[in-house]
Amino acid sequence: MLQLSLAERATTEGADGPARAMALRIVADTARMLGAARLVPIASAHIDGCLYHGDSGTLFAERLVADGGAIAVPTTLNVGALDLLHAGRVRLEPARAAMARRQMDAYRALGCRPTWTCAPYQAGHRPALGQHVAWGESNAVVFCNSVLGARTERYGDFLDICAALSGRAPETGLHLDDNRRATLAVDCSALDDRLVNEEAFWPVLGAWLGSAANGRVAAFAGLRDGIDEDRLKAMGAAAASSGAVGLFHIAGVTPEDPRLAPDHDSIRLTGEMLHDARDRLSTTKVRAGEAIDAVAVGSPHFSLEEFCRLFALLRGRKLAIPFYVCTGRHTLDALQAAGLSQGLADSGLTVIADTCIVVTPILAPGTGLLLTNSGKFAHYVRPNTGCDVLYGSLSDCAETAVAGRLVRDEALWR
Amino acid sequence: MTPLLPGRAEGRVLKLPRLSLWGGVDPATGRLTDPTLPHVGESVGGRVLMIAEPVGSSSSSAILLELLHAGNAPAAIVLGRADAIVGLGILVAREMGWPTIPLAIIPPRDQARITDGAVLAVR
16 A cells, blocks of 8 residues: 655646646556555656657647646656657658757756667666666666666656656566565576677577567676676666567676575576577578678667777778668767777767657658667568568678678577 | 546456457457457456556557547456556546556456456446
8 A cells, every 4th residue: 555755645646737637647557557655756767758659749749838837856858759869861841840849848848858868777877786776778777777776666768757847657567676676597618719709699588588588587696797788788778678578687787786585496508599699689580691781780779889899890991882870969969088989970970969760750761671680670670670680690790791791600599 | 357547437358368459459349459468459448457568569559548448448358467568548638638548457367267258347
């Protein structure tokens, strides 16, 4: 039975204005639905609800603005449906584009930072170990919980902004110690080191986790330290999109002590299990040398380090097919500060900022087969764009874009 | 059956082993779009949508709100376990004064005894 404080009860009845009242009522009703005993004060929020899916989301955000809503904690924004930096990239029909713009404007008017990125944790929004926050966007949630060790449940659109306006979240799920204990021990010691050292291994590990977790929190053992953040980002995104994963632990890597629940399950991971997970990241079978229409990377949004790796792989070569790179404006600023803006302009890459290819129409008409290194794109390209998708490494993406035909290093996966 | 959000509805059951509403349902039409799932191409409108394992995106609440606002929503939703994301679309619709639907829990074990296409009352 949910207990609200006197101040919280007054807020729901309008003491702090109608917007905060509606926001806290929605937070409290969600808490009741989940069986929470209390609400927990939060330190920050990340909002996924600024993406246009139809007029209802715009009307909701504008209601909060009209009712005098303002955020109570520092808040960043996930992608919108428009690329505000590159006019013409998004082919949304004018009426829908106008509603999408109104929705983005409404979230700014509530006081949120216009970061427009699904990787807010690489745009300076990094809550501390143990801090309670309310984040939307499934990859951001799993990164926040796992890599930063802050605490958020997997919040849906609208609860995120309601938590930001009210400064409260339901005290349930991954906010609570007991639910953060590992219930699935995954032994990785049998995996080939060469495979584990490959960047392309991590989205596949995530996809395997998403399909195997079944609501359990995994603790991985037998993976060496020194895994870079972009790999953990890719793993989490793949896990969250293929299953309801909100938290994982890696012994010696992630900051929280991966305590095992007494009744945990155990799995010894093998190469074969990962081969199956890799195969599920492609929607069709294509032989090396066959034509590919486009390459897309950057889900979650590409970082400065990922751009540098891609530039090194391309070595200034001309691209034969469109190569979409989705990123945040924080990374474009970092590229400029590093003196790499001209190199980016000369590279022939199609940069998408503030949004990405699976949430709004961007891909050129006639694109039927796409190669990606992202486990999240691999999951959502087919349902959201109708294109078939193949999964490969960043190196495969670079070589394929130069050749215009599939070049994929299969040796690793034999 | 454990009610999560109140309401009364009846409809033919549309069973899915798992579903992310975002990426799985076209918000403009209510049609199922995930090619890896049964019933792809069918509309969720007016059905009792029974999902054993709700998965994936935090945008699923936005898809449900859009379905409710545009009149393409299921008659009711039944989940295998409580999920913070699906119910939110219904809560926000209620606050906005738009139509709402009941949400209930039936554990996957009990869902297995309900036939796809059978008429089910949710309250």
